Amino acid sequence: MKKxxxxxxxxxxxxxxxxVKVLYGFVLFLCLVMTVIALFPLIWVCLAGFKDLKEFVxxxxxxxxxxxxxxxxxxxxxxxxxxxxxxxxFSVAGSVVCAIVFNGLLGYGLGILKPKGYGxxxxxxxxxxxxxxxxxxxxxxxxxxxxxLGNSFLPLWLSFGANAMYVVLFIQFFESLPHSIIxxxxxxxxxxxxxxxxxxLPLSKPICTVIAIFAVNAxxxxxxxxxxxxxxxxxxxxxxxxxxxxxxxxxxADTMMRSVxxxxxxxxxxxxxxxxxxxxxxxxxxxxx
Amino acid sequence: xxxxKVMRKLSGxxxxxxxxxWLIMLPSLILMLFFVWEPLFESVRxxxxxxxxxxxxxxxxxxxxxxxxxxxxxxxxLLNTFSYTFWSLIIGFLLPVVLAMIxxxxxxxxxxxxxxxxxxxxxxxxxxxxxxxxxxxAEKSGVLNILLSTIGVSPxxxxxxxxxxxxxxxxxxxxxxxxxxxxxxxxxxxxxxxxLYEAAAIDGATVLQRVWHILLPSIRxxxxxxxxxxIISVFQIMYEPMVLTKGGPDxxxxxxxxxxxxxxxxxxxxxxxxxxVAVIVTGILLVMTLIHSYFDRKESSWD
Numbered sequence: 001m002k003k004x005x006x007x008x009x010x011x012x013x014x015x016x017x018x019x020v021k022v023l024y025g026f027v028l029f030l031c032l033v034m035t036v037i038a039l040f041p042l043i044w045v046c047l048a049g050f051k052d053l054k055e056f057v058x059x060x061x062x063x064x065x066x067x068x069x070x071x072x073x074x075x076x077x078x079x080x081x082x083x084x085x086x087x088x089x090f091s092v093a094g095s096v097v098c099a100i101v102f103n104g105l106l107g108y109g110l111g112i113l114k115p116k117g118y119g120x121x122x123x124x125x126x127x128x129x130x131x132x133x134x135x136x137x138x139x140x141x142x143x144x145x146x147x148x149l150g151n152s153f154l155p156l157w158l159s160f161g162a163n164a165m166y167v168v169l170f171i172q173f174f175e176s177l178p179h180s181i182i183x184x185x186x187x188x189x190x191x192x193x194x195x196x197x198x199x200x201l202p203l204s205k206p207i208c209t210v211i212a213i214f215a216v217n218a219x220x221x222x223x224x225x226x227x228x229x230x231x232x233x234x235x236x237x238x239x240x241x242x243x244x245x246x247x248x249x250x251x252x253a254d255t256m257m258r259s260v261x262x263x264x265x266x267x268x269x270x271x272x273x274x275x276x277x278x279x280x281x282x283x284x285x286x287x288x289x
Numbered sequence: 290x291x292x293x294k295v296m297r298k299l300s301g302x303x304x305x306x307x308x309x310x311w312l313i314m315l316p317s318l319i320l321m322l323f324f325v326w327e328p329l330f331e332s333v334r335x336x337x338x339x340x341x342x343x344x345x346x347x348x349x350x351x352x353x354x355x356x357x358x359x360x361x362x363x364x365x366x367l368l369n370t371f372s373y374t375f376w377s378l379i380i381g382f383l384l385p386v387v388l389a390m391i392x393x394x395x396x397x398x399x400x401x402x403x404x405x406x407x408x409x410x411x412x413x414x415x416x417x418x419x420x421x422x423x424x425x426x427a428e429k430s431g432v433l434n435i436l437l438s439t440i441g442v443s444p445x446x447x448x449x450x451x452x453x454x455x456x457x458x459x460x461x462x463x464x465x466x467x468x469x470x471x472x473x474x475x476x477x478x479x480x481x482x483x484x485l486y487e488a489a490a491i492d493g494a495t496v497l498q499r500v501w502h503i504l505l506p507s508i509r510x511x512x513x514x515x516x517x518x519x520i521i522s523v524f525q526i527m528y529e530p531m532v533l534t535k536g537g538p539d540x541x542x543x544x545x546x547x548x549x550x551x552x553x554x555x556x557x558x559x560x561x562x563x564x565x566v567a568v569i570v571t572g573i574l575l576v577m578t579l580i581h582s583y584f585d586r587k588e589s590s591w592d
Contacts (some may be wrong), residue, residue: 106317115310136328221413
């Protein structure tokens with residue numbers, strides 16, 4: 001069996017001491033408490049989804065009286081969630097492409113090409129990292145309205161192409177790439193754009209993966225700008241729908257719980273597919289600013 | 290060929306290179322301008338105008354600010370926002386450090402615990418709020434009341450109590466975010482060489498002494514950075530109270546950003562006043578950032 005190299009404060013030989021053993025037991029206990037607290041709400045909301053309205057508002061048991069998956073399919077059909085899923089899918093797909101291409105190109109310019117005067121733009125990008133995006137949601141929405149882009153995915157897609165954090169992550173990664181490879185491509189006669197798509201992007205799979213996961217999750221979860229842009233129309237995403245439910249209270253509490261479950265399924269699947277990339281890579285790039 | 294000619298040719302090539310590079314960045318820069326930079330300036334400009342729908346009607350100087358700040362709900366929202374920040378530091382600042390320490394000490398199941406800690410952060414914020422709203426429901430079918438009934442406590446109200454509502458919202462936000470922050474600390478803690486602990490142990494340092502003298506100092510700077518980031522992010526809290534309590538009871542959980550949203554999209558479409566609130570929030574955040582970078586620089590010069 002492979003011996004696990006310990007990295008923590010408690011060393012192997014410490015565990016011979018009784019008080020350290022107790023301490024270690026306490027640490028494990030706290031980890032279990034954390035696990036329960038982290039998972040319990042998820043388990044509970046799924047259980048609540050099996051209850052009908054009468055049971056949901058009156059039952060004093062966490063367990064539903066029976067596990068009838070029909071509850072979920074009925075809500076799915078009644079609310080037409082399939083259409084919202086499809087809308088979310090379009091919205092997410094376009095957002096991810098924009099997030100990679102536009103922020104990647106800006107990162108390429110500021111991190112590798114560095115044309116004369118790039119420093120000013122880089123400073124501006126760094127500064128916008130500090131400024132919250134919700135602050136300017138009002139004028140942004142007005143601009144979108146003025147351009148007649150309401151009720152369309154286009155402004156939502158493009159908004160992901162202007163993310164200061166993603167740009168900074170790209171710059172950091174590009175600066176770590178070996179310069180000789182890029183030089184070689186240039187000498188072979190590739191122009192700057194060709195170099196980006198044929199050399200730089202393929203070398204940047206790790207950072208692209210992380211940013212794609214971030215962007216998928218952010219685009220799926222976003223609802224403020226999407227609500228303003230898409231409300232009332234045919235293109236509403238799952239989260240916009242959920243937001244409308246919660247503000248206008250047009251659905252019953254039990255249906256609401258099932259909608260919550262529907263809205264959490266894709267992120268959870270994404271999480272379990274990419275958990276390694278997320279908990280390892282994402283952390284090293286997770287510090288904003 | 291004379292030297293000047295070569296130089297001219299080279300600088301001509303460099304000029305072409307430069308302009309091509311700018312051309313490549315142009316689409317992204319236009320997006321940045323449209324989505325980030327221009328709206329910020331527009332916010333400031335709009336806050337100085339009387340607005341009707343999306344039109345700027347006329348310049349009115351600081352009237353929007355005076356009118357907004359003169360209202361009771363602004364004072365309340367300002368105090369609440371500081372209260373959110375205060376509670377978030379009490380409840381949510383040290384917790385990630387503790388989580389990082391305990392997960393970092395586990396031997397075989399580190400990966401599993403790390404995954405579990407990160408999971409809540411992946412869930413959509415809106416879904417999390419709605420989910421917890423039923424947890425804190427005042428009905429006897431509310432989850433917390435069900436749990437309390439097993440130890441014989443009668444059903445309580447939570448979100449309708451002015452003194453509890455802000456801490457509860459912060460607990461929910463902490464549930465979602467603490468694990469992800471813990472992972473950032475863990476990455477930093479993993480940078481401490483195990484030999485340091487070994488050496489300290491040989492010198493007779495107990496486990497707790499090692500934590501205090503080696504582990505904690507190693508993350509001190511990161512703690513400072515995450516502190517300011519946390520303050521900045523909590524200061525913008527908006528959709529949580531909006532969805533959970535609509536700012537109630539009696540404005541007890543109304544935040545500044547929520548006030549901005551209400552001016553703009555709460556029916557009155559008063560974009561000028563909304564912008565005034567946004568500019569005030571930006572101003573406060575900017576001051577905080579400046580204070581942080583001042584202390585950051587001072588500290589670096591000490592080291």
